[in-house]
Amino acid sequence: MWAHSMTVQDYQDLVDRGWRRSGKYVYKPVMNQTCCPQYTIRCRSLQFQPSKSQKKVLKKMLKFLAKGEVSKGHCEDEPMEPPLEDAVAGDVAFISKLDVQCDLKKLGDSLKESLEREDKEKGKPVKKEDPKELIQAQERGEWGSGEPSRSVEVRSAPQPGKGADLSKPPCRKAKEIRKERKRLKLMQQNPAGEPTGGQAQRGPKTEPHQPRSLEDLIFESLPENASHKLEVRLVPVSWEDAEFTSSFSQSLSLYVKYQVAVHRDPPEECGKTEFTGFLCTSPLEPENPPNGPDCGYGSFHQQYWLDGKIIAVGVIDILPHCVSSVYLYYDPDYSFLSLGVYSALREIAFTRQLHEKVPQLSYYYMGFYIHSCPKMRYKGHYRPSDLLCPETYVWVPIEQCLPSLENSKYCRFNQDPEAADEGCSKDPDRLRVFHKKAIVPYGVYRRQQRDPSEDAAVRQYASLVGQACAERMLLFRS
Numbered sequence: 312m313w314a315h316s317m318t319v320q321d322y323q324d325l326v327d328r329g330w331r332r333s334g335k336y337v338y339k340p341v342m343n344q345t346c347c348p349q350y351t352i353r354c355r356s357l358q359f360q361p362s363k364s365q366k367k368v369l370k371k372m373l374k375f376l377a378k379g380e381v382s383k384g385h386c387e388d389e390p391m392e393p394p395l396e397d398a399v400a401g402d403v404a405f406i407s408k409l410d411v412q413c414d415l416k417k418l419g420d421s422l423k424e425s426l427e428r429e430d431k432e433k434g435k436p437v438k439k440e441d442p443k444e445l446i447q448a449q450e451r452g453e454w455g456s457g458e459p460s461r462s463v464e465v466r467s468a469p470q471p472g473k474g475a476d477l478s479k480p481p482c483r484k485a486k487e488i489r490k491e492r493k494r495l496k497l498m499q500q501n502p503a504g505e506p507t508g509g510q511a512q513r514g515p516k517t518e519p520h521q522p523r524s525l526e527d528l529i530f531e532s533l534p535e536n537a538s539h540k541l542e543v544r545l546v547p548v549s550w551e552d553a554e555f556t557s558s559f560s561q562s563l564s565l566y567v568k569y570q571v572a573v574h575r576d577p578p579e580e581c582g583k584t585e586f587t588g589f590l591c592t593s594p595l596e597p598e599n600p601p602n603g604p605d606c607g608y609g610s611f612h613q614q615y616w617l618d619g620k621i622i623a624v625g626v627i628d629i630l631p632h633c634v635s636s637v638y639l640y641y642d643p644d645y646s647f648l649s650l651g652v653y654s655a656l657r658e659i660a661f662t663r664q665l666h667e668k669v670p671q672l673s674y675y676y677m678g679f680y681i682h683s684c685p686k687m688r689y690k691g692h693y694r695p696s697d698l699l700c701p702e703t704y705v706w707v708p709i710e711q712c713l714p715s716l717e718n719s720k721y722c723r724f725n726q727d728p729e730a731a732d733e734g735c736s737k738d739p740d741r742l743r744v745f746h747k748k749a750i751v752p753y754g755v756y757r758r759q760q761r762d763p764s765e766d767a768a769v770r771q772y773a774s775l776v777g778q779a780c781a782e783r784m785l786l787f788r789s
Contacts, residue, residue, distance in 0.1 A: 312337050312772070314594035317784070319608040322595055323630040324780050326351065326676060328704050328734065332628075332637070335594045339775055340679075342701040348721045349679035351699040353633065353706065356662040356675045358695050361525055365656060368649045369528040372541075379538035381647055525660050541617050543657060548593050548610040548626075558614065559591070561621050566590070569640040590626050590638055604629060604665045604672065610637075613661070615654070617645070625654045633674040634662040655693065680709075682716040700724040703732050736773035736781055744769075745785040756788065 314337045322332070329351050330339045340349045361369070374380040546555045563586050570581040593610035600608075608629050615623040623641035627634055636658060641650040655677075662675045680698060681687035690696075691713075697706035700723060707724040715722040736742075740754030753769060760766070765788075773781045 315787070316596060317594040319595055319598055319628075319630050321780055321784055322628065323632055324734075325776060326630070326633075326635060327699070328775070328777055329699055329701060330776075331678060332594070334588045334590070334592045337594070343721050346720075347681050347683050348701070349681050350701065350712075352677050352680035352690050352696055352709070353699075354659060354675040354677060354693045354696045355673070356659045357666065357673050359525065359659055359675075359693065360522065361528065361656060362692065362694075365652060366528060368652045369656060372648055372653055373528075373531055373533070375648060376539045376541055377533050377537050525656060526663070529657065529660055539618055541615065544614045544616060545606055546612045546614055547597065547607075548591060548612060549597070555612070558621065562612065562614070562624055565621055565624065565642060566640045569643060572643040593628070595628060602669070604669050613654070613658070615641075615650070623650045623654055625658060627658060629665070630672075631669075632671055633676045634658055634665065634672075635676040636678060659693070682713070683720045698724060703727075703730045704734060705730070732777075734777040734779060736770070736776075736778050738778070739770050739773045739781070741778075742769065742773050742781040743783070743785050744788050746788045750785060753786075 314332070314335050317337075322330075322337075325337065328339070329342070330337055331351075332338075342348045342350075371382050374382070544554070546552065546558065549555055563583055566586050567578060567581050570576040571578055590612075595609050597607055597609035606629065608631065610626070610628050613625040613627055614621050615625075621642075622645050623639065625639045626637040628637060629635075636655070639651060639654050641654075659675050662673070666673045675693075677690045677693065677696075679687075680690050682691075691709055694709075696709050698709050698712045699705075700707055701721070702723045703725040705725055712722065712724050715724065740752060740757070742753040744751055744753050744756045746756055753773075757766060757769075769786065772786060776784065
């Protein structure tokens with residue numbers, strides 16, 4: 312549908328029903344018919360912890376700014392795309408905390424038996440461990456590290472000519488056992504650094520390592536003689552804003568350069584008209600309520616200025632409950648800085664900053680997650696994140712969705728068979744219509760019409776936008 316004008320609350324409700332916008336064009340995929348279902352994805356920014364490769368991107372930027380160092384690392388083509396090692400490991404790493412907890416007791420018992428067997432073979436006295444301690448230590452080690460468990464039980468094949476003795480625990484390599492002994496010893500220490508057995512610790516106490524926050528990594532202080540200066544400016548998408556209009560020409564040139572180099576668009580297809588309609592026009596009406604963010608709600612360009620010139624622009628919408636990423640374009644000459652990943656991390660940090668003033672604004676919406684297209688799975692690496700159920704419009708942790716998506720492109724994520732769309736259109740006659748410069752309920756408008764096909768189209772509109780939006784928005788009929 313074409314949105315002439317829209318409140319930020321209306322658009323918030325629409326994206327929570329699977330809609331997205333491109334300029335003023337607002338669209339919703341027909342999920343159970345399209346070849347590549349597109350699931351709305353959001354990151355829970357308050358719980359977000361950058362991964363190892365994401366930290367590398369931030370450190371790479373700091374080194375470049377401080378010393379001008381240029382690494383020959385990964386250069387991404389897609390916004391937010393992770394380095395190759397994360398892309399390969401990402402699907403394996405999506406392990407539900409609930410699933411891991413269910414396996415902790417089995418893992419603790421297996422590990423205890425392996426260690427006791429090794430000590431017995433070496434003639435050492437066997438120290439009995441409480442399985443509960445093993446499980447608790449496992450929990451502390453896994454969730455304190457911020458990484459999912461990768462412990463696996465290794466079973467060796469029986470030797471030729473000999474049957475496997477199923478009464479005995481599986482054989483394990485000595486190197487693996489030594490690693491797990493060391494790992495278990497570390498996990499058995501409490502937060503104060505003392506062994507759980509109550510023995511006195513040798514040497515001074517050490518505080519456990521606290522991972523640096525996203526903000527610490529982004530805003531680390533630079534030396535006075537830093538090689539480069541990076542400034543991020545938030546500019547409203549408005550022709551009445553002086554900063555937006557003064558930077559428009561430079562922003563347009565950057566967009567053309569990006570589209571031609573990265574997406575191979577012909578120059579004549581990414582000119583001023585296309586750029587303006589796509590990224591410089593928004594149906595969202597700016598709002599500045601007293602309890603809202605200082606910058607207000609609406610559409611913005613987040614410009615990345617390096618040494619006085621724009622090298623990247625992130626187009627975002629600031630809505631009542633989220634920062635919604637629309638698009639990113641950047642200077643291909645700076646691909647070595649992984650600007651797609653860097654800008655996504657900056658936008659997550661920005662969401663957290665807005666949350667300090669507006670408590671209900673805490674999510675970072677990344678657009679669509681397309682599991683059936685491997686190149687489009689990178690958005691799932693910003694964890695923790697949720698996918699929107701295409702039938703009941705409830706949010707489901709992505710870890711619970713991935714097994715279903717491996718079996719079928721289209722999935723209903725809500726496991727409750729009785730659950731339904733609570734926001735569905737219940738009374739189409741209350742839908743508001745704008746007709747002949749007058750606002751009338753659809754029930755009144757319908758009695759004046761004779762075309763039965765129009766009734767079907769209006770009812771479909773009501774079912775797709777939901778009852779709340781149908782009663783607030785005006786459906787134009789000529």
